[in-house]
Amino acid sequence: MFQSIDYSTLELNPFTTLGNDAFLITAGTLGGWNTMTAAWGSLGYMWNRPIFSIVVRDSRHTYGFVEKAEGFTCSFFSPEWKDALTFCGTHSGRDIDKAAATGLVPVAAAGPGGVERVTFEQANMVFSCTKASRVSFNPGQFAIPGIDTHYPHKDYHCMYIGFIDEILIQTE
Numbered sequence: 001m002f003q004s005i006d007y008s009t010l011e012l013n014p015f016t017t018l019g020n021d022a023f024l025i026t027a028g029t030l031g032g033w034n035t036m037t038a039a040w041g042s043l044g045y046m047w048n049r050p051i052f053s054i055v056v057r058d059s060r061h062t063y064g065f066v067e068k069a070e071g072f073t074c075s076f077f078s079p080e081w082k083d084a085l086t087f088c089g090t091h092s093g094r095d096i097d098k099a100a101a102t103g104l105v106p107v108a109a110a111g112p113g114g115v116e117r118v119t120f121e122q123a124n125m126v127f128s129c130t131k132a133s134r135v136s137f138n139p140g141q142f143a144i145p146g147i148d149t150h151y152p153h154k155d156y157h158c159m160y161i162g163f164i165d166e167i168l169i170q171t172e
């Protein structure tokens with residue numbers, strides 16, 4: 001069961017929580033969703049709101065879902081779900097049902113105005129976000145030439161800046 005907490009009470013190190021532990025980006029509704037593992041992103045404050053920014057390459061199946069959706073969730077898990085996260089980060093939802101393959105159980109997470117978002121029963125912390133803006137990375141604007149080496153296939157990330165509507169913590 002999830003409990004909503006105020007963002008001002010959140011205690012975490014964003015560098016280790018995102019970069020080391022990784023999380024699932026999920027977009028869509030229970031009727032049609034996709035999820036993928038991510039380790040890049042940022043937590044911060046923008047336009048007077050707390051934000052969670054994610055970056056999704058346009059080659060990902062998840063990309064189309066995030067593009068279409070009004071929001072997304074970022075779901076974190078305890079270490080026992082590491083294999084499931086590795087699976088969701090090395091397989092595409094185009095080819096396989098990630099929930100069936102990993103045992104992750106999709107559940108609805110309500111967004112503002114009753115919109116439906118998707119997270120997983122086993123998550124221990126969930127950020128439910130409204131897409132506030134998108135920024136397509138333009139290689140011409142990379143200030144350091146080495147950054148381009150992250151894109152041998154030219155599938156540049158799109159950054160989605162999400163207003164954090166709710167932070168859910170697992171209570172069971």
Ligand SMILES: Cc1cc2nc3c(=O)[nH]c(=O)nc-3n(C[C@H](O)[C@H](O)[C@H](O)COP(=O)(O)O)c2cc1C
Binds near residue numbers: 038
């Ligand atoms: C630890 C880890 C972190 C990842 N971080 C990102 C990321 O931040 N952005 C991204 O576009 N892909 C990232 N990926 C790759 C996607 O998760 C992977 O390509 C996935 O299979 C895409 O699934 P989809 O095609 O169903 O969307 C990461 C993969 C792993 C294993």
